[in-house]
Amino acid sequence: MSGSSPEPSPQPQRPSSPQQPSASQPQPRPPAAASAELDEQAALERFRALLRIPTISRLEVDAVEWQNFDDFVATVEQLYPALHAGLERELVAGHTLLFRWRGLDDTGAASVLMAHYDVVAATDEGWEHQPFSAELTGSGSGRVLWGRGTLDDKGSVVSILEAVERAVAAGFTPAHDVYLLFGHDEETHGTGAETAARLLRERGVEIGLVLDEGGAVVEGVIPTVERPIAVVGVSEKGTTSFSLTVEQSGGHASTPPRVTASDRLARAIVRLNTHPFPARLNSVTETMIRTVGAHARNPLRFVFVRARFFRPLLVAVFGRLGVDTAAMVRTTTAVTQLSGGLAANALPERVQATVNVRIAIGSSVKATKARLARIIDDPAVQIGVLSSGEPARVSHMNGPRWELLKAAIEAGYPDAVVTPYVQTGATDSRQFSPVSRSVYRFSPFEMTGEERSTLHAKNERMRVQTWFTGIRFFDGLLRNL
Template sequence: MTRDDSRNEAALSRLRELIRIRTVSPLDSAAPDWSPFEAFADTLERLYPAIHRVLDREVVAGHTLLYRWAGREPGPASVLMAHYDVVPATDEGWTHPPFAAEVTGSGADRVLWGRGTLDNKGSATTILEAAESAAAAGFTPQYDLYLLFGHDEETAGTGAEAVVALLQERGVTVGFVLDEGGAVVDRLFPTVDVPIAVVGVSEKGTTSFTLTVEQQGGHASTPPRLTATARLARAIVRLTDRPFRARMNDVTERMIASVGAHGRHPLKFVFTNVRVFRPLLVAVFLRMSDETAAIVRTTVAVTQLSAGLAANALAERAQAVLNVRIAIGSTVGETRRHLERAIADPLVRVEIVSANDPAPVSLMEGPVWNLLAESITAAYPTAVVTPYVQTGATDSRQFSRVSRTVYRFSPFEMSADERGTLHAKNERMHVQTFFTGIRFYDGLIARL
């Protein structure tokens, strides 16, 4: 076994140990169990001694871990971030138990199964592995470097928000920020055969709405023409029948042109003349996949439904929760007006539960972008690096108000099937891409 092989296998063993710690985001705020989060922090101290010897660690907002790596000189600080909380999972329906961290296959086909492999302990561990090696070798970054591991990204994101407030209070100027997000993907566009490294330069706004109907109840044997539940169902159908308008934005146009340049004619001609063929490309994106459709429009998903208390009684209150991802160029207010117009029923009350407008678009050129692109190319030489609009929310949105260079990229190759396991059953990653992710952060940290 070579030295690199030995390092890789040791890193894999550490990731498996961290996945086995059930840091599930507490949903019961009245009595949360934080013991797994405390165990995770203690385990990091044992697994990564050089980091804890060289860097200063503090705990923010209860369980978010913030490490400061003092730089050689004053300048804008960089932040490498990930989160270590995970969404819930039971053994039901999983090929391998979600917290067993089992490895199957051999050689390049080895796969690590478990909740958090992709979202987001895999990224957290690659940062830790690279930082541990650099710290042990005596490396010092040019400017301060912070490692941030959030504890509640999957719920409220209060940890990252508190860190931003803390750094502002201390007068820290934040420059480069890198969080989870895009990845190295294949077959993103027709006729484009090279892998694509998509880097999120913005993210859609994440807002929760409720639709509520309240009306007279009664015995289920004599229902009115339109019950509360039927009225709510009609509202949901109307929303489905009136989707938000699809449109291009500058980020998506740049992505299409840069990726499309590696395609084959005649589509290459279309992709590289995106402004001429904008209406056609919008239509193509809407039909190509759910992922591409989400890039060009605001999306609405009904995620929770609640109604009556008894099988033979009319519901006096029926409610739906909408998870809305707002496209860049739009706002929470504009989104609410569309919902109300589409539903067209004054008896269906539309209310905002939590609101976030889309994140500002970060710089897509310049020295910081180039530094990131070079680091990606060093790890994935055949990949085309391109900006894109991220559809999922991350803790990095908290930094968008203090930095123009906030990026979202997970340094892993992910197939469409693997991306489909995020927040779902059978989350997994190829072991080899985890090793490549460590090399990515090795190179990135060396450039900071």
């Protein structure tokens, strides 16, 4: 169980199959095309089986139904026998899966393919199809798979499993070590990935390419750009939760003071909403605008490709296009929790709000807290830090590893424009940012705006055809690691 589990054994499970090559006796590497043909229906049924297991992570660790996580781990072992025979496996922090796929050359940087198999909670209420039933609708290329975790993030987990299973079964061995890391608590505490990253550092593993969930293949983000855009996170905003607390004398609600504790807290929240953080165009977003803007229609194309000279205009435009683009250019704040009095006729003596802040790259937790204090401008409102996360270091936006990833995306989505961007949500990959400048965040699936809106919401679903494309994306990527 996360947080209370003993440290994992330093010796992972070794593959038992005598037919697998060892590090001391490398075998000739098969040609890049060596791979079993994808049995789409069988792969889809394996995906559905894993979707039906409700691996819901919760902030209250004691409330987690750990048997579901045990069932998931056991089912993965049952469904992917070649992978388990050819790779070394260990459980980290209780339930996070860490596999080592030994390469022909165990020197040099190892690659890490990441995803998480925990999901946010879901009840049957309001869903067109029950969230853990893995229902299929439609036919042919229009088939849709419904369920919690399809997009976030079992779709990526099972795509990686499918690609590796077929590669091992075909006798393929990567040139260098590849690690598969499937976190069990990304949606809550992130202890699984944190422990695994620390474990690899302690073992002296050099980390090269890291790929986790993140951007996707999207459309309609930039005006007049008609081609799909594959957005690859090269950094992510810091995720920090602040508390705003007001404590003062209570009393009977029939004789309230001029300003109650609730009034002070409400005023602080209003000030946050009416004084947003300043918008700025960072280097990553500027690169994204130039890259994607080259495919826009004039006159916007003229402006986009000269982003450096039109910074003030672009900052203003991105701040108004929509919530996605507005979040790209500033630190954002959102009040997510409120607590106050215990009775309807009593003045609360302590009221509190939780403010979830996504800190833009170039800023920090310390600077953000100082600005919050200046905006609120009320010493009676105490500002505390509930959880702290700095923005991730920016990865390379060119070079061999970027080009390798770009080529794999273009093979699956030849019409897509591949561009870097700053991920607005937090991912487990941030644990590797201090040790690698090739940490990328990309889910190899097409997602419409409506589909993206189901993340952490009702009716989460994925088009089956794009999931198959995701498997082939990992096929191509693995053959070149």
